[in-house]
Amino acid sequence: MQSRRVNFFYDQPVGCVLARTTKDQPLADCPGTSGACEHAPYNHLSYLAPIASRRATNQACSRRVCRRLLVDCSELSAYLCGALLRHSFYRRGRREALRATIDGCCLYSRSQAMHHHPLRPITANEREQYDRAGAVCLRGLFAVEWIDLLRGAVDESLARPGPHAEVYTRDGGPGRFTGDLDMWQRIDGFRRFVLESPAAEIAGRVMQSRKVNFFYDQLLVKEPGTRERTPWHQDQPYWAVDGFQVATVWLPLDPVPQETCVEFVAGSHRWGRTFNPYHFADDSPYTGTDWETMPDIDAGRDRHEILTWSLEPGDCLVFQAMIVHGAPGNADLSHRRRALATRWTGDDARYVIRSGEVAIPTSDPGLKHGDPLDCEMFPLVWRSDEED
Numbered sequence: 001m002q003s004r005r006v007n008f009f010y011d012q013p014v015g016c017v018l019a020r021t022t023k024d025q026p027l028a029d030c031p032g033t034s035g036a037c038e039h040a041p042y043n044h045l046s047y048l049a050p051i052a053s054r055r056a057t058n059q060a061c062s063r064r065v066c067r068r069l070l071v072d073c074s075e076l077s078a079y080l081c082g083a084l085l086r087h088s089f090y091r092r093g094r095r096e097a098l099r100a101t102i103d104g105c106c107l108y109s110r111s112q113a114m115h116h117h118p119l120r121p122i123t124a125n126e127r128e129q130y131d132r133a134g135a136v137c138l139r140g141l142f143a144v145e146w147i148d149l150l151r152g153a154v155d156e157s158l159a160r161p162g163p164h165a166e167v168y169t170r171d172g173g174p175g176r177f178t179g180d181l182d183m184w185q186r187i188d189g190f191r192r193f194v195l196e197s198p199a200a201e202i203a204g205r206v207m208q209s210r211k212v213n214f215f216y217d218q219l220l221v222k223e224p225g226t227r228e229r230t231p232w233h234q235d236q237p238y239w240a241v242d243g244f245q246v247a248t249v250w251l252p253l254d255p256v257p258q259e260t261c262v263e264f265v266a267g268s269h270r271w272g273r274t275f276n277p278y279h280f281a282d283d284s285p286y287t288g289t290d291w292e293t294m295p296d297i298d299a300g301r302d303r304h305e306i307l308t309w310s311l312e313p314g315d316c317l318v319f320q321a322m323i324v325h326g327a328p329g330n331a332d333l334s335h336r337r338r339a340l341a342t343r344w345t346g347d348d349a350r351y352v353i354r355s356g357e358v359a360i361p362t363s364d365p366g367l368k369h370g371d372p373l374d375c376e377m378f379p380l381v382w383r384s385d386e387e388d
Helices: 055-067 071-084 092-112 124-133 144-159 188-196 199-207 298-303
Strands: 135-138 177-181 211-222 230-233 246-252 263-265 316-320 325-327 337-345 380-383
Touching: 124 135, 124 199, 124 316, 135 199, 144 188, 144 211, 144 337, 188 199, 188 211, 188 337, 199 211, 199 246, 199 316, 199 337, 199 380
Parallel strands: none
Antiparallel strands: 135 316, 177 211, 211 337, 211 380, 230 325, 246 316, 246 337, 263 325
């Protein structure tokens, strides 16, 4: 209008576009609202309360409404809520407090609207590659909100390492290769990812399992200039679990060039051979297992089909627990390589009590030999009949 002043004329209940509540979460607790919206009686929509009268009512209502906003409208909502700051009925002394509330509410709304399903369907060709080769690269299944959540959780884990955290870099060596386990038990961001993210469904659909239990999570961070490689190994010999429907979802939190990505020996999950695990920290073998020694894969690379990919955050790798795999160091002097590996089990997985050393689980789950992995330590996270 190019006017030097603006007077408020009237407001209209546009919140049916902006704020959505569930049937069990009406806005009736907000002063100035009547609960369900007569302008949008379907889908349990509610509208933003008219914000026009008493200062106390305005402030309380705007805070409650902001907390209910969803991510798909958070930017527009932030704009409209921000306009409240410029209204004359907010005293100057209250504006900073309300601005902080609005910022927090918009951040809250984004975190509450994380997607629970993969961003696209997993194809039959991708499932076939997993079954044949033992590993598959799935592009673009996670939105940036999950990546950002995990980056914050990684910072928390590195600042407060857990009891099973290890540093694999030799003393005085360049860079730093660190790992941690069971972060979901102590850090909310990892716990939320395990229980709410698409990872369980991705694992279930790739394994073609009717149900998926969470097994454990592992953080692997290679700082710039790290020379230590992840040695060639199979995962399942480290674990007290048997079954073919056992898989890892490996999610990078940074761009990963092919030169620093995990490498897989295609088809090795069907060799019918079990190789003795090694401790990553000092390369010492596990004791008491009676399994054969891992062959020198690097010396015979030309005899194998080696799979590897370049990855972006939002992509993930899914690989079967008996595939032989390893990873180079991180020779990049500018970028970290942070990755979260979550382990999942399906229909045929059973708890086993092995002879010799076992790394996972890190405590007794209270299961007997041959039990399905259904317990508090290994929660059931996804069922196909809930989605199909």
